[in-house]
Amino acid sequence: MAEIKKKNWREYMWIVSATYLTLGFFNIMFAWLGLFCFFIPLIMSIVQGKKGYCNKYCGRGQLFTVLGKKLKLSRNKDVPRWMKSRLFRYGFLAFFLTMFCLMIRNTYLVFAGAQSLREAVTLLWTFQLPWHFAYHGTAFSPWTAQFAFGFYGVMLTSSVLGMITMVIYKPRSWCVYCPMGTMTQLICMAKHPQTAKNPDGIKSLEDILGHKNVRFTEKTSTKVDIR
Numbered sequence: 204m205a206e207i208k209k210k211n212w213r214e215y216m217w218i219v220s221a222t223y224l225t226l227g228f229f230n231i232m233f234a235w236l237g238l239f240c241f242f243i244p245l246i247m248s249i250v251q252g253k254k255g256y257c258n259k260y261c262g263r264g265q266l267f268t269v270l271g272k273k274l275k276l277s278r279n280k281d282v283p284r285w286m287k288s289r290l291f292r293y294g295f296l297a298f299f300l301t302m303f304c305l306m307i308r309n310t311y312l313v314f315a316g317a318q319s320l321r322e323a324v325t326l327l328w329t330f331q332l333p334w335h336f337a338y339h340g341t342a343f344s345p346w347t348a349q350f351a352f353g354f355y356g357v358m359l360t361s362s363v364l365g366m367i368t369m370v371i372y373k374p375r376s377w378c379v380y381c382p383m384g385t386m387t388q389l390i391c392m393a394k395h396p397q398t399a400k401n402p403d404g405i406k407s408l409e410d411i412l413g414h415k416n417v418r419f420t421e422k423t424s425t426k427v428d429i430r
């Protein structure tokens with residue numbers, strides 16, 4: 204008789220990601236919860252030296268798998284070489300962090316009283332979407348709301364980009380250039396310099412990074428399978 208595989212709670216993290224994105228349409232202050240997805244992967248990679256978060260807990264990656272693979276919304280085409288290149292991935296990380304710093308600066312300006320609260324979400328770093336319907340005031344200082352609008356914009360932008368590349372390429376194409384994935388990868392490589400530099404250590408590097416289906420070094424990037 205066929206064995207029925209018991210599902211682990213970790214396989215449902217995509218629901219958390221989908222819920223997070225939905226809540227942002229009702230109350231922008233829920234955006235603060237996204238900080239968990241920001242700090243937990245970094246802390247896990249610093250403490251463990253592995254990409255355990257990507258491998259087991261990332262709801263966003265799972266969400267792309269559900270949409271692309273289970274709902275068959277992905278064309279399932281190979282990711283282009285340039286997207287896997289170090290230049291693009293590190294360049295995108297630098298760009299992403301620059302935009303993140305600008306978002307923090309806007310928050311600071313509201314904190315300092317130099318700028319009033321903007322009830323808008325910036326999508327793809329360009330489009331200012333009116334988002335007043337999701338703001339119902341806050342018991343805290345207005346800068347907390349400014350941060351929420353800015354941070355939700357970051358999360359929404361990465362989700363939209365991920366969905367576009369999910370449709371065009373493989374379901375988890377976003378994971379190839381995800382800034383968080385790149386940062387945790389750099390941390391893992393810094394923690395395991397021997398393995399990272401050893402061309403013969405590709406297999407063990409995959410073990411270290413713990414996410415063989417996504418992306419690792421340039422040496423392994425040609426073998427990436429982002430199903």
Ligand code: SF4
Pocket residue numbers: 244256257258261262263264377378379381382383384385417
């Ligand atoms: S690369 Fe990014 S989206 Fe993909 S699993 Fe890791 S943190 Fe999640």
